[in-house]
Amino acid sequence: MHQLPVHQTPAPVTDAPKLNVEPLEAASSLRMLAYDALKRAITQMDIYGSAAEFRLDERQLSETLGVSRTPIREAMTVLEQEGFVRSVPRRGIFVVRKTxxxxxxxxxxxxxxxxxxxxxxxxxxxxxxxxxxxxxxxxxxxxxxxxxxxxxxxxxxxxxxxxxxxxxxxxxxxxxxxxxxxxxxxxxxxxxxxxxxxxxxxxxxxxxxxxxxxxxxxxxxxxxxxxxxxxxxxxxxxxxxx
The missing domain is CATH 1.20.120.530 (GntR ligand-binding domain-like)
Structure with missing residues (x-):
């Protein structure tokens, strides 16, 4: 697979479904809070209402939820194990859409x-x-x-x-x-x-x-x-x- 140069980023997909997440309050288990927030938001998505894949932006989620990237990554790992998201090398993490x-x-x-x-x-x-x-x-x-x-x-x-x-x-x-x-x-x-x-x-x-x-x-x-x-x-x- 051809890898984009470091200075380039893929053009945003405008017709992709939206992931509505809310900022998190400080708590002892940020990973679980991030997991709950992301799973709730993914479950509410209309994932088959658009032909476009939906890529989860770790940096944007970190800013939206108000936490560092570490609990986001940990939450993503659990969500991938449960079959909600999948990690694609050099492309990112996507919400799973079944065949x-x-x-x-x-x-x-x-x-x-x-x-x-x-x-x-x-x-x-x-x-x-x-x-x-x-x-x-x-x-x-x-x-x-x-x-x-x-x-x-x-x-x-x-x-x-x-x-x-x-x-x-x-x-x-x-x-x-x-x-x-x-x-x-x-x-x-x-x-x-x-x-x-x-x-x-x-x-x-x-x-x-x-x-x-x-x-x-x-x-x-x-x-x-x-x-x-x-x-x-x-x-x-x-x-x-x-």
Whole structure:
């Protein structure tokens, strides 16, 4: 690979997604604070909303967070081990964007885990927890054409997080934690395509009905089919790295 002369720097990419991080307060573990801030910011990114790669600028992050580069580097090491970022020799550190094949595999794994969480939630979740799922979509049922896609996307993501949490299995919550970055971004992109909004709303309501009926078989099947429908959509329409 050709290396740029020392005095040159690559031109900035203007259409890359933005990483919103906040300054850190002084504390004993700056590495953990930096890790938490960066992981939170990366998780909230729309990493598949742009074709551009997103490079993390160590110097800029150091200035923004108000710490030296050492805790930034240490946090990056942990994030790379967890699969959130990757280090490219002579280029820098980039937020990981999975290939289309990897995304399809990831969706299959998520379907299995969330399906089991839904089965458990049908038995374990409280009535109020299940009712909270319906409240997430109240405004979108009333006026779907006027509902901003960003707001619906956030409700959609909150729904799936809640189902995982309501299952009450700590291991499923932990196993889906690092998958969530990509599932969140994939759902955010797909809900804006074709008629996924209408399909998503209808399927969410059916899942909530099954949970309210305390039907674990139906809840598991509907959640699994809902997520595998996302896989089929990505297979047909998804534009992701190869």
């Amino acid at each position: 289309k094949r990897e995304i399809l595999d990831l969706i299959v794994v998520w379907a299995a885990l969330e399906g089991m969480a839904a089965r458990l939630a049908a038995t374990n979740a409280s009535d109020d927890e299940i009712d909270s799922l319906r409240r997430l979509f109240n405004e979108f049922e009333a006026t779907p054409p006027a509902s901003p896609m960003h707001e619906y996307s956030q409700a959609n993501i909150a729904f799936h997080q809640a189902v995982i949490r309501m299952g009450g299995c700590r291991l499923i919550v932990d196993m889906t934690g690092n998958l969530f970055l990509h599932m969140r971004a994939i759902r955010a992109v797909s809900v804006r395509q074709e008629n996924r909004f209408e399909i998503s709303m209808r399927e969410h309501m059916a899942i909530i009905d099954a949970l309210e009926q305390r039907d674990p078989d139906l809840a598991e099947r509907l959640v699994r089919e809902h997520t595998m429908g996302l896989a089929a959509h990505v297979e047909r329409h998804g534009v992701f790295p190869e």
